[in-house]
Amino acid sequence: MNKTDIRSYSLDQLENIVSSFGEPKFKAKQIYQWIWQKGAMNFEQMTNLSKKLREELNNAFTFNTLIRTHQQQSIDGTVKTGWQLQDNSIIESVLIPVPKDNRYTLCVSSQVGCSLACAFCATGQLKKVRNLTDYEIFEQFLKVNSMSKEIYGHQLTNIVYMGMGEPLLNYNNVVKSIDKITNPLAFGYSTKRITLSTSGITKGIVRLADDDIKVNIALSLHAADDDKRSKIMPINETNKLRDVIDALKYMYDKNKPRIGFEYIMFKDFNDSIEDANKLMKLTKFFPVKVNIIEYNYVEGVNLKKASDEKVNKFAKYLVDHGVMTTVRRSRGKDIDAACGQLANKIENK
Numbered sequence: 001m002n003k004t005d006i007r008s009y010s011l012d013q014l015e016n017i018v019s020s021f022g023e024p025k026f027k028a029k030q031i032y033q034w035i036w037q038k039g040a041m042n043f044e045q046m047t048n049l050s051k052k053l054r055e056e057l058n059n060a061f062t063f064n065t066l067i068r069t070h071q072q073q074s075i076d077g078t079v080k081t082g083w084q085l086q087d088n089s090i091i092e093s094v095l096i097p098v099p100k101d102n103r104y105t106l107c108v109s110s111q112v113g114c115s116l117a118c119a120f121c122a123t124g125q126l127k128k129v130r131n132l133t134d135y136e137i138f139e140q141f142l143k144v145n146s147m148s149k150e151i152y153g154h155q156l157t158n159i160v161y162m163g164m165g166e167p168l169l170n171y172n173n174v175v176k177s178i179d180k181i182t183n184p185l186a187f188g189y190s191t192k193r194i195t196l197s198t199s200g201i202t203k204g205i206v207r208l209a210d211d212d213i214k215v216n217i218a219l220s221l222h223a224a225d226d227d228k229r230s231k232i233m234p235i236n237e238t239n240k241l242r243d244v245i246d247a248l249k250y251m252y253d254k255n256k257p258r259i260g261f262e263y264i265m266f267k268d269f270n271d272s273i274e275d276a277n278k279l280m281k282l283t284k285f286f287p288v289k290v291n292i293i294e295y296n297y298v299e300g301v302n303l304k305k306a307s308d309e310k311v312n313k314f315a316k317y318l319v320d321h322g323v324m325t326t327v328r329r330s331r332g333k334d335i336d337a338a339c340g341q342l343a344n345k346i347e348n349k
């Protein structure tokens with residue numbers, strides 16, 4: 001029989017478990033701290049538990065740790081790592097170093113594949129989908145944090161939920177993972193260092209506000225009117241732009257997160273000044289920064305990247321009209337680690 005991963009239990013449940021072994025309840029808290037505050041990944045490490053308890057735990061439970069399947073380092077320093085999960089699914093995490101700014105960012109996956117099938121995204125082409133557990137997300141953070149220290153001598157400074165999957169369709173586990181990463185007794189990351197990227201799940205955005213989750217938000221906008229957006233992002237048919245913007249405004253009014261609009265520029269699709277005008281209208285409801293992203297090639301996709309000239313013109317137009325705008329060049333393209341490229345080479349393995 002497969003043993004259950006000890007990390008799937010809440011503190012209350014751990015108390016029941018230690019009681020069933022005839023141990024005092026406070027032992028549960030120690031186990032909890034080993035897991036979530038010290039990042040333990042086996043029972044041996046839990047040296048303040050008796051040897052007997054450690055053995056009993058080891059006989060009954062396990063840690064299904066992530067198994068590294070591949071790792072590639074880009075010429076720009078970006079490191080992509082593939083992990084095999086207990087059910088043999090594969091996910092990827094990306095470490096993006098910017099030493100000159102002292103910034104070491106983890107791009108974390110939240111699902112295996114993605115059900116939303118955006119026209120331009122490799123992850124959306126993967127069929128198999130399941131939600132990652134909170135500990136599968138947390139462990140990507142632990143492992144890449146160690147990696148960052150090893151390779152660059154610096155721990156992670158930022159975390160972006162921009163890997164595989166739509167984080168707001170895995171709301172509970174994503175929020176639990178944020179809670180674990182920001183736990184003041186452990187890594188104590190400020191939610192200000194965490195950015196959640198979403199294709200625009202209205203209900204999820206409202207829920208983040210209601211639950212007081214104060215992370216920054218990146219909206220994958222990519223088109224500034226419903227017709228165009230629905231053509232490349234099917235999720236837009238049920239989550240119309242107006243509703244998504246209203247949800248973001250609700251979140252902004254409540255917790256003042258930093259909000260960004262991600263905008264991949266596609267040739268002859270969303271790269272005109274008329275498109276820029278429409279985009280501008282969406283920036284009036286709360287402070288927002290527009291991030292123009294270069295389209296990264298994905299096999300089988302019918303869209304092309306906009307010319308540099310168009311990108312520059314579009315960006316200048318926004319800036320001239322008072323919209324904070326940056327143009328982001330992709331990182332890790334040579335190793336398929338750039339936005340939207342995750343997993344496009346995995347399926348055939």
Ligand code: SAH
Nearest residue numbers: 121162165166197198199220295296339340
């Ligand atoms: N599902 C979430 C988060 C993961 S996608 C979301 O869609 O926001 C992370 C980012 O990569 C998103 O902004 C997404 O739109 C972008 N992306 C997807 N495919 C891309 C591609 N081929 N080139 C550039 N960016 C891409």
Ligand code: SF4
Nearest residue numbers: 114117118121124199
């Ligand atoms: Fe899913 Fe985001 Fe890719 Fe769309 S862009 S398919 S929402 S991972």
